[in-house]
Amino acid sequence: MTSLTPLRRRAHAGLALALGVAAAAVTLGACSSHAGGAGGAAGASAEGPCLSSDVSLSDLPLAPDPKTHQGESTACLSDTGVIPVTTDAAPVLPATVTDNQGTVVTVADTSRILALDIYGSLAATVFGLGLGDSVVGRDSSTSFAGASDLPLVTQNGHELNAEAILELDPSVIVTDSSIGPWDVVLQMREAGIPVVVTTPERNLDNVGELVGMVASALGVPSAGAELTARVTAEIQDEVAAIAAVTPSDLADRPRILFLYVRGNAGVYYIFGEESGADALIRALGGIDVAGEIGWQGMRPMTAEALVKAQPDILLMMTKGLESVGGVDGLLERIPAVAETPAGANRRIVDMSDYEILSFGPRSAAVLDALARAIYAPDASGAAR
CATH class of the missing domain: 3.40.50.1980 (Nitrogenase molybdenum iron protein domain)
Known part of the structure; x- marks a missing residue:
């Protein structure tokens, strides 16, 4: 997997900085307004x-x-x-991957998963792979239906809380460099928890790359291929529908x-x-x-x-x-x-x-x- 260009590293570092500063100032957290109520309009202020x-x-x-x-x-x-591609995911473990930072990580247990990033997309990916029942906690951006009631492991918005993470006794953590402090991530590794670091890049073109890494790390590559195919087709269909009215x-x-x-x-x-x-x-x-x-x-x-x-x-x-x-x-x-x-x-x-x-x-x-x-x-x- 190729690493980010210096420009993209700076870009995503800038986003993390901006969101981090903002979170500290306005306490961006898991507010009830985006927890997904009866209307299903999570996070919207629509009337x-x-x-x-x-x-x-x-x-x-x-x-x-x-x-x-x-x-x-x-x-x-x-x-x-998030609709999973399967309801009976059966991870093949142990699974060994080389993550986005070049670290070789072996995952032997997916019974207690934490998927943490500034976008909420890693947890959505885990749920999409059919492993949502194994997710034990969430970050403040993970607020979709089915995940919004999980224990929060971030504070002051997007700041990882080491104590909250360790209390959940995760068997594996999937994260990226968009969320921190990084010392907390290193502390989790020192505690013996496998930590898989994905690319922090998010766009419509690398969804398959992200899904593939998460699926491989969690021992469900076939589910990853299926989810990638489904999401890619959905995006292509939607882009075509938009083009028809553009x-x-x-x-x-x-x-x-x-x-x-x-x-x-x-x-x-x-x-x-x-x-x-x-x-x-x-x-x-x-x-x-x-x-x-x-x-x-x-x-x-x-x-x-x-x-x-x-x-x-x-x-x-x-x-x-x-x-x-x-x-x-x-x-x-x-x-x-x-x-x-x-x-x-x-x-x-x-x-x-x-x-x-x-x-x-x-x-x-x-x-x-x-x-x-x-x-x-x-x-x-x-x-x-």
Whole structure:
């Protein structure tokens, strides 16, 4: 498995830093608002119910012009659970893998699994492989149905708590370098727990790589191949469905920018090329304006860059938008937003922090929810 380029290492380190600072300031944790209630709209601040997924995107009343539509909206998943590829997974153990850091790790027991990262995608992958019943704890980003009631092993948002981990007596830990402190990870290894470190990179193109590593480490490679095939097909089908409603003329396609904010911490980032947000925007049929202005990775926002980008739509995390007091607060705190078409039209699309960049088994559902908010906002049931 190839290692990350220096650029990507810096990009993901920047995301971890930004989220870590924000978490400490606003206590991003496992709040009840994203635990998956009766409505199933985990993490969303929508005032209406999510649109049922049995209505295809092409059958919805589309916005006449996604570039000039006025009003904010929330993208939300109608079902926050993870469907496993098998209900009788039978790991073949011991399993030996060389992880993303070049460490040879042997896993002899998968009865008590911890899967921890800043995105919640590793736990979703374990559940997708059919090993959800063996997961004994969770990080603050793992909030999907079936996992939200597990004991929390992070504190102050995304900080690993060594005592909480050891109390759960895990037989194996799957993690990556997006979550820390790293000393805690090393402490787990010193305690004799097998720790498998995956790539921290998350995008639509490396889902199979991530699933493959987790599946191999847990002794279920065949389930990994099946899950990869399923997720890949789902993503391809969703991208095709989105393409069918995307304006054919590039000039008519929405110009989209991913803005990460944590108002209480004074954190304002633009996510550009190699951040994962760029692949998300392209899959949604939009034009990645951060890439147009040469924005690499995750970097602190400047008013000049925001105005230069001139986005039609801003993608944001729900709690980030809430941290600045909603759209009104965003326009007040960042006056440059008002100088963009997105700000003038209040065209902000937010989605749960724990879903929007959680590339993995739910990638197609995330794309579908965002596409509905972008191309059929008046039909989404989530317009505010």
